[in-house]
Amino acid sequence: MRRKIAAGNWKMNGTAAELSEIAVLARAHSASDCEILICPPATLLHRMSAATHGTAIRTGGQDCHAAVSGAHTGDIAAAMLADAGASAVILGHSERRTDHGETDDGIRAKANAAFEAGLQAILCVGETETQRDAANTLEVIANQMARAVPDGATGENIVIAYEPVWAIGTGRVPARDQIGDVHDLIRSRLNDRFGAQIGHSVRILYGGSVKSSNAAEIFSIPNVDGALVGGASLRADDFSSIISALNTA
Numbered sequence: 001m002r003r004k005i006a007a008g009n010w011k012m013n014g015t016a017a018e019l020s021e022i023a024v025l026a027r028a029h030s031a032s033d034c035e036i037l038i039c040p041p042a043t044l045l046h047r048m049s050a051a052t053h054g055t056a057i058r059t060g061g062q063d064c065h066a067a068v069s070g071a072h073t074g075d076i077a078a079a080m081l082a083d084a085g086a087s088a089v090i091l092g093h094s095e096r097r098t099d100h101g102e103t104d105d106g107i108r109a110k111a112n113a114a115f116e117a118g119l120q121a122i123l124c125v126g127e128t129e130t131q132r133d134a135a136n137t138l139e140v141i142a143n144q145m146a147r148a149v150p151d152g153a154t155g156e157n158i159v160i161a162y163e164p165v166w167a168i169g170t171g172r173v174p175a176r177d178q179i180g181d182v183h184d185l186i187r188s189r190l191n192d193r194f195g196a197q198i199g200h201s202v203r204i205l206y207g208g209s210v211k212s213s214n215a216a217e218i219f220s221i222p223n224v225d226g227a228l229v230g231g232a233s234l235r236a237d238d239f240s241s242i243i244s245a246l247n248t249a
């Protein structure tokens with residue numbers, strides 16, 4: 001049985017005032033069947049980690065550098081995230097691929113750095129609308145998986161997040177069979193490459209406009225082991241409903 005994950009990506013949102021949302025969330029889910037992860041901006045990571053210590057919530061970063069240290073102004077090493085209390089890091093989010101020109105090879109290097117620091121990599125893959133319209137979705141996802149997922153991946157150190165770029169922040173969600181087809185493909189690629197034992201243990205999250213109103217339907221799709229949630233993770237009551245839907249799926 002794979003333990004499900006409700007992961008929140010706060011992106012570039014949140015200051016100290018919003019830490020109160022986490023306190024509400026922690027009280028609402030003092031015991032949870034699924035794992036709860038919040039990835040705040042780096043400026044909040046240490047405070048959020050301290051605030052969630054001893055609760056069911058763990059924290060993560062939104063990116064890390066591939067190097068251990070050095071002359072990389074503005075970047076953050078994986079070990080620094082761990083030092084600030086993170087147990088995970090989102091890698092290869094489409095906004096970083098677009099805004100910062102991140103490549104699958106670079107994302108693989110970052111994932112290896114995350115593994116070295118003891119962080120779980122939440123590795124994002126997903127097609128653009130143009131790629132879907134051209135019927136290239138499965139090929140795009142297979143290529144991203146082949147290049148970005150490191151050889152040392154296990155069920156503990158990696159989670160795959162399928163996030164169609166056109167569904168992020170748009171309110172648009174793929175049809176049930178479109179999500180299912182991609183999750184099945186990811187599962188079979190993991191099995192082929194790492195063997196069934198590891199392949200079946202890796203959690204595969206769906207991300208892209210997940211809300212309380214569509215969560216239960218998405219969580220009923222085979223091979224969907226939870227969600228990576230952007231906008232709806234910012235408010236405790238919205239995210240709480242998604243966590244509840246996952247716990248009853």
Ligand code: PEP
Nearest residue numbers: 168169207208209230231
């Ligand atoms: C995300 O940023 O990973 C995401 C899925 O955003 P949203 O839920 O807002 O679409």
